[in-house]
Amino acid sequence: MLLRAPLTQDHIDYLRKRGFLHPDESVRSSGKAGEGNMNVTLAVATDKRTIILKQSRPFVAKYPQVPAPPERTGIEYQYYQCLASQTDLAGYSPRIIAFDPDSWLLAMEFVEQGADYLKIYQQPDQFTEALAEDLLNYLKALHQLEVKAFPENQAMRALNHQHIFVLPFQEENGFDLDGIQPGLQPLSRMIKTDPALIAKVMQLGERYLSPGRQLIHGDFYPGSWLSSPGGLKIIDTEFAFLGDPEFDLAVMLAHLHLARVPENRLKSLLESYPLDEALLAAFTGIEILRRLFGLAQLPLDLSLEEKEIYAHHAIQLILHDAF
Ligand SMILES: Nc1ncnc2c1ncn2[C@@H]1O[C@H](COP(=O)(O)OP(=O)(O)OP(=O)(O)O)[C@@H](O)[C@H]1O
Ligand SMILES: [Mg+2]
Incomplete structure (x- = not known):
């Protein structure tokens, strides 16, 4: 699954299958979350909430000729897992929603007005x-x-x-x-x-x-x-x-x-x-x-x-x- 905006029905089916979206949740809009070079980072608004989807590729998203380690969203996921049990650190972190190592895809809470x-x-x-x-x-x-x-x-x-x-x-x-x-x-x-x-x-x-x-x-x-x-x-x-x-x-x-x-x-x-x-x-x-x-x-x-x-x-x- 290669993430890109706007999300297609295939993307949405995949996200549902992997538990990123609830079965009855519908996507209203999707677009780039902000300025970033390394990864594909989208903000996805549904009828229930807004989430961030971040996918790492085997290269730098903005410069596809530059190779980069694909497992980096996995590192990001594990980092937040380590912080989750410490109250202060959890408070400083966006809530993690799901992670899919098959497509190096991480979903987290959208920080409103961040x-x-x-x-x-x-x-x-x-x-x-x-x-x-x-x-x-x-x-x-x-x-x-x-x-x-x-x-x-x-x-x-x-x-x-x-x-x-x-x-x-x-x-x-x-x-x-x-x-x-x-x-x-x-x-x-x-x-x-x-x-x-x-x-x-x-x-x-x-x-x-x-x-x-x-x-x-x-x-x-x-x-x-x-x-x-x-x-x-x-x-x-x-x-x-x-x-x-x-x-x-x-x-x-x-x-x-x-x-x-x-x-x-x-x-x-x-x-x-x-x-x-x-x-x-x-x-x-x-x-x-x-x-x-x-x-x-x-x-x-x-x-x-x-x-x-x-x-x-x-x-x-x-x-x-x-x-
Ligand atoms: N949880 C979030 N809530 C709101 N906005 C976010 C969130 N995560 C990322 N963003 C927005 O998306 C941008 C890119 O995110 P991030 O820095 O994680 O991606 P990146 O591809 O690793 O970027 P870089 O190339 O700078 O390392 C952020 O600068 C921010 O504007
Ligand atoms: Mg980065």
Whole structure:
């Protein structure tokens, strides 16, 4: 079953057979749920409710020539299963409705009026005290979960590893950075020509790929945070694995830096969730660099000069292991 909008009668029959829809439930409309690259993610309105259907394919939905691990919605499903018995974490998660491993199809509750935080780079005021508290509560509870077994998710980690720790630091990576912003390509040489930086990044990349003990979200950036009248919901958990909790907090800190959230707010986050500072600093620096010079660009409007300042700061974080 290949999911696409609008749903056909064949789709609907399949969804009924697999228990995604009740026998007497009729579909009123279906369409793209929002902006996403990796998967086919639809919002389906029925006469009873609205649900999200998310299907992973053996490639990136938006770029079919790029292969990607098909089992990633299964990872997402298992992640939510691990969180279900902890009340706080369950409250921060959309309710899971069904999962079908034969077509890598996941159904979950549609978060009404859910809006991600991708405007935060222009509006740092979105990082309220209440949001900071929710995000830290979530990470602390997540990283305290005792998860005995979780898939290695090695194929997704290998994909992320390439895009975070390898390609941005390669001279010939094929990215057209000048197409994003004229002058970005020559600026990127500052992270491609420093052997000490590259050695440290490689070492951290190995650490990212090695087995850890705590369940982490793996992509904890503002695109995965949905605000809604029912409170904060955390979505898109396909990069989860047992790893270093520092990775989640570092990704969050990197994006708050890029959103120009004041330093004192970031310091207080570090104080209220003390982890290995050296590792946090290094992962934070790497996330900043890959967002400036990698393929997964953000809706930032920073001048080239500002990007250069960010990049210097990020390199300091990586090489000197401190904020
Ligand atoms: N449970 C939900 N309720 C409401 N909207 C949702 C829900 N899940 C996803 N969306 C919307 O669909 C978009 C894409 O979802 P998601 O990020 O999970 O897909 P993806 O294909 O993994 O995206 P990406 O390529 O960014 O990783 C979200 O940004 C959001 O706008
Ligand atoms: Mg995703």
